[in-house]
Amino acid sequence: MPKYKQFNRDKVLEAASTVFHEKGYNGTSIDEILTATGLSRSSLYDSFKDKHNLYLQSLEFYKESNDKKFQSVDEKDLNGLQKLETMFKGVVNHLAENPDDNGCLLVNAAAEMSKQCFKTSQVVCNNKDEVQNLLSSWISDAEQKKVIKLDKPAKIYGQFFYNTLCGLRVMSQSGAGKTELSNVVKVALDSLN
Amino acid sequence: MPKYKQFNRDKVLEAASTVFHEKGYNGTSIDEILTATGLSRSSLYDSFKDKHNLYLQSLEFYKESNDKKFQSVDEKDLNGLQKLETMFKGVVNHLAENPDDNGCLLVNAAAEMSKQCFKTSQVVCNNKDEVQNLLSSWISDAEQKKVIKLDKPAKIYGQFFYNTLCGLRVMSQSGAGKTELSNVVKVALDSLN
DNA sequence: AAAACATCGGAACGAATATTCCAAATTATT
DNA sequence: AATAATTTGGAATATTCGTTCCGATGTTTT
Numbered sequence: 271m272p273k274y275k276q277f278n279r280d281k282v283l284e285a286a287s288t289v290f291h292e293k294g295y296n297g298t299s300i301d302e303i304l305t306a307t308g309l310s311r312s313s314l315y316d317s318f319k320d321k322h323n324l325y326l327q328s329l330e331f332y333k334e335s336n337d338k339k340f341q342s343v344d345e346k347d348l349n350g351l352q353k354l355e356t357m358f359k360g361v362v363n364h365l366a367e368n369p370d371d372n373g374c375l376l377v378n379a380a381a382e383m384s385k386q387c388f389k390t391s392q393v394v395c396n397n398k399d400e401v402q403n404l405l406s407s408w409i410s411d412a413e414q415k416k417v418i419k420l421d422k423p424a425k426i427y428g429q430f431f432y433n434t435l436c437g438l439r440v441m442s443q444s445g446a447g448k449t450e451l452s453n454v455v456k457v458a459l460d461s462l463n
Numbered sequence: 464m465p466k467y468k469q470f471n472r473d474k475v476l477e478a479a480s481t482v483f484h485e486k487g488y489n490g491t492s493i494d495e496i497l498t499a500t501g502l503s504r505s506s507l508y509d510s511f512k513d514k515h516n517l518y519l520q521s522l523e524f525y526k527e528s529n530d531k532k533f534q535s536v537d538e539k540d541l542n543g544l545q546k547l548e549t550m551f552k553g554v555v556n557h558l559a560e561n562p563d564d565n566g567c568l569l570v571n572a573a574a575e576m577s578k579q580c581f582k583t584s585q586v587v588c589n590n591k592d593e594v595q596n597l598l599s600s601w602i603s604d605a606e607q608k609k610v611i612k613l614d615k616p617a618k619i620y621g622q623f624f625y626n627t628l629c630g631l632r633v634m635s636q637s638g639a640g641k642t643e644l645s646n647v648v649k650v651a652l653d654s655l656n
Numbered sequence: 657a658a659a660a661c662a663t664c665g666g667a668a669c670g671a672a673t674a675t676t677c678c679a680a681a682t683t684a685t686t
Numbered sequence: 687a688a689t690a691a692t693t694t695g696g697a698a699t700a701t702t703c704g705t706t707c708c709g710a711t712g713t714t715t716t
Binding site for chain 1: 702703704705706707708712
C-alpha cells in the first residue's frame with residue numbers, strides 16, 4: 271500500500287501563496303517555490319500538476335483563509351456597523367503592522383493575471399461579489415437595527431466599501447502609512463451618516 | 464555625422480508601456496517589446512540600456528501622460544467639486560469603455576514591483592502624493608467657494624478620493640461594470656455633503 | 657519478511673529568456 | 687565622392703526557466 275504524503279497540503283499552499291504574494295506569478299520560479307514549501311520537485315509536479323495549477327490552488331487557499339477572517343468578524347455579536355468598523359480596523363492594523371505583506375494576493379492576481387487567465391479572473395470576480403454581498407448584509411443589518419439611515423440601497427454601499435477595501439491594499443503598496451489608511455476609513459464610514 | 468534616430472522616443476515608450484500595462488514586467492519578453500515598438504534589438508539596448516531601465520522609463524512616461532489628464536481637468540474653468548466630478552466621470556467612462564485596458568499601469572506596478580524595486584516604489588509613491596495634493600486642492604477650492612462644507616481637513620479628503628480612485632482600477636480588473644463603478648463614485652462624492 | 661506501491665531526490669532536457677556582438681546599412685558632413 | 691558617425695538586423699551566448707524522468711527510499715499490507 272502507498273506511502274502516505276510527507277507534507278501537509280494546506281501548509282504547502284500557504285507557503286506557495288506567500289511566495290506568489292511577494293513576487294507574483296511570473297516573478298516566482300519553481301525553485302523558489304520548492305525552497306519555500308520544502309517540497310521536492312517530483313512531489314510538486316505529482317501533487318499539483320504544474321506551476322499554473324499550483325498558483326490557482328494557492329489563490330483559492332488564500333481566498334478561503336481570507337473568507338475566514340471575514341466570517342470570524344461576521345460571527346461576532348455585533349451590529350452590522352460595528353462589524354464593518356471591526357473589519358476595517360483589522361485590515362488597517364494588518365497593513366500597517368506588516369508593511370512587507372505585499373497588499374493582498376487577490377488584488378495582485380487581479381492586476382497581474384486576470385486579463386490573461388480566465389480562471390484567475392473568475393476567482394477574483396467571485397471574491398468581489400461575495401465580499402460585496404457580505405458587506406451589504408452588514409449595512410442592511412445596521413439599517414434594520416436603526417443604527418444608521420441610508421439614502422441608497424444597501425447593495426450600493428457594499429460596492430462602495432469593497433472599493434474602499436481594494437484601495438487600501440493598493441495604497442499600502444504605494445507607501446501609505448497607518449494614519450493615511452485610517453483617515454480613508456474614517457471618511458468612508460462617515461458616508462453612513 | 465550621425466544618422467538620426469529612426470524612431471520617436473515617446474512613441475516607443477508609449478508602445479512599451481502598453482505592453483507592460485497588459486502583461487506586467489515579468490510577463491513581457493523583450494521579443495514582445497520589439498514587435499510592439501518596431502525597434503530592433505540593438506536599438507533598444509543602445510537607447511534604453513536594458514529591460515528594467517526601459518520599464519522605469521515607460522512607467523515615468525505613463526505617469527506623465529496620466530498627469531496631463533489630471534492637468535487638463537485642472538485647467539478647466541470649474542470649481543473644485545466640478546473638477547472632481549469631471550475627473551471621476553472620465554475615469555469611469557474610460558474603464559467602462561476599455562475593459563481590456565488593464566486598469567492602471569501605476570497600480571499594477573505597485574502590486575508587482577514596488578516591493579522588489581525601490582525606484583518603482585518611488586515613482587508609485589510620488590504619484591500618490593502628487594495626485595492626493597491635486598485632489599486636496601480641488602476640495603479646498605470648493606470649500607473656499609462655499610460649494611461644500613467640510614468637517615475634516617481637505618488633505619484627508621484628498622487621501623480618501625485617491626483611495627477611491629485606486630479602488631476603481633482594481634474593481635474594473637475584477638470585472639466590475641459601469642453601473643458598479645459609478646455607484647462607487649456616487650457614494651464617495653456624497654461624503655462631501 | 658517480502659511484495660506492492662507511492663513518494664522522493666536529483667540529474668537531464670528543451671524551450672525561452674535577457675543580453676552581447678559584429679558586420680552591413682544609412683545618413684550628414686567635409 | 688569620401689569620410690565619419692550611428693543605427694540596424696540578425697547571429698550568438700549564457701543563463702534561467704518549467705517540466706520530465708528514473709532510480710532510490712520509505713511505508714503499508716499480505
